[in-house]
Amino acid sequence: MTVPLSFPFIGGRPCLNFVATLGKRHGTPVERLPDPSALATWITEAELSTGTEPARVTARELTDARTLREALYRVVRDATAGREPAAADIERVNEVAARPDLAPQLGEHRWKSAHPARAALATVARDAVLLVGSPLLERVKECENPECSLLFLDDSQARRRRWCSMDRCGNLAKIAGYRSRGRAASTS
Numbered sequence: 001m002t003v004p005l006s007f008p009f010i011g012g013r014p015c016l017n018f019v020a021t022l023g024k025r026h027g028t029p030v031e032r033l034p035d036p037s038a039l040a041t042w043i044t045e046a047e048l049s050t051g052t053e054p055a056r057v058t059a060r061e062l063t064d065a066r067t068l069r070e071a072l073y074r075v076v077r078d079a080t081a082g083r084e085p086a087a088a089d090i091e092r093v094n095e096v097a098a099r100p101d102l103a104p105q106l107g108e109h110r111w112k113s114a115h116p117a118r119a120a121l122a123t124v125a126r127d128a129v130l131l132v133g134s135p136l137l138e139r140v141k142e143c144e145n146p147e148c149s150l151l152f153l154d155d156s157q158a159r160r161r162r163w164c165s166m167d168r169c170g171n172l173a174k175i176a177g178y179r180s181r182g183r184a185a186s187t188s
Helices: 014-019 036-045 059-080 087-097 116-132 135-139 166-187
Strands: 140-142 151-153
Touching: 014 059, 014 116, 014 151, 036 059, 036 116, 059 087, 059 116, 059 135, 059 140, 059 151, 087 116, 116 135, 135 140
Parallel strands: none
Antiparallel strands: 140 151
16 A cells, blocks of 8 residues: 655656645745654655655754755746846755765665765755756746646656646646536526
């Protein structure tokens, strides 16, 4: 039996999945990292943990993680819009990306690090640096659902994906369109 994940992992990249830990940015934001244990859970569910136990996360690491998350969001949004990201955001992302990241391992544990939470965030920051500096940046989109703010990598063949996920926002849009057409037909 598969245990459902606590977080949406539909961004297509670790950095975009991490940015999604704050949802509904355009309305009433949903904080998915309310405490250190939530960040530890995200690290585990993102498959960035160094063992079978969740990473130990301090309150300071949680604060740093949220600061990084917001810098990542602004950098990716600015870069996709063709704007120069703020120097402070670039500095923050680069600072975290320069830290030792997770070392890949063969065997039972996929990653190794002396400081698992910090290393996981360094890995996420490096992923963002690689994404922003690559042609894949052109494929990063924001969900067209006005209630959603998730960023995702459009991996569809035609590059016309509009929703973060058909299971989430795409399905809601289809239902709303169906109901709208039904109401219009009944009033004619």
